[in-house]
Amino acid sequence: MSAEVLNGREIREEILKDIEDETARIAQEHGRVPGLVTVLVGNKPASRSYITNKVNTAKRVGFKEVQESLPETISEQELLSLIDRYNKDESIDGILVQLPLPEHIDETKVIYALDPDKDVDGFHPVNIGRLVLGGDQVKFTPCTPAGIQEMIKRAGVPTSGAEVVVVGRSNIVGKPIATLMMQKGEGGNATVTTVHTGTKDLAGHCRRADILIVAAGKPGLVQPEWIKPGACVIDVGVNRVGEKISKKTGKTVAILRGDIDYDAISEIAGFITPVPGGVGPMTITMLMRNTLNSLKYRLGLIRPGQQ
């Protein structure tokens, strides 16, 4: 058996096209486009590359995008004041602060300072609370979990009554995807188990999974013997395992691997996501969707729970 590969790049193109069309339509009918401000503190190459990607995608779909590139030495108070300014700016629907922040800035304080109604990353405790409450409370779902659920839905993998096992319990991936999959409704209603380093029989739990979502950050952790034949295996892990020279650009680029033994597992699973090109492209796509939804809430075009 050879698993169907869920191609995140293809799904991204379909969704971004829809977002672009809807943005143009809203601009025509309401004279307003979604506004996204990206905030980068310092100049870490990985953070800069993530931000560039977000900015380029926002431009591509026709959003108003504002870039704040701040020196590493900016004080916490200056950053909080900047966030306050964008919280009040009527032309801005989404504020994204690229993490991690330098050590002298308290990340929790910064996340709490965001207006929850502009928190398009979905990391503010109010939005986490809304997600747990579910249904018509949900405004912004964190982007990577939202992207994972979207891939599963589009693949037509049944989730209602399915055994879902999530490897990892981080606040940005493990906990929110476990919450999403257990919620009543389309793309959820699953029986969810979350496993972590305290779990006694990791392999045994994984073997029960109709849908296995792996977000551990450990290259090659999940072995082929752990996979139920025909299961849907979503590999969230992105691990830099070396470097190579890109044939396209001639530049040195990282060699990336996921958390699963991809080649062997693709012979057993029914569906599988590659790394790179699987979950990765979905994350920024969902950020764009959240930003568009933020404007749609503001204009009264949708209500929470309808995203």
Ligand code: NAP
């Ligand atoms: P994280 O905060 O480090 O959390 C990792 C989780 O995995 C923890 O809960 C940890 O358990 C668990 N874990 C680690 N090793 C394990 C093991 N041997 N057995 C069982 N559980 C284990 O990581 P994260 O932020 O969730 O990210 C996970 C991976 O996804 C990383 O590779 C990251 O780069 C990637 N990622 C990708 C995207 C994307 O857009 N594609 C987005 C976000 C993250 P404990 O809690 O017990 O320590």
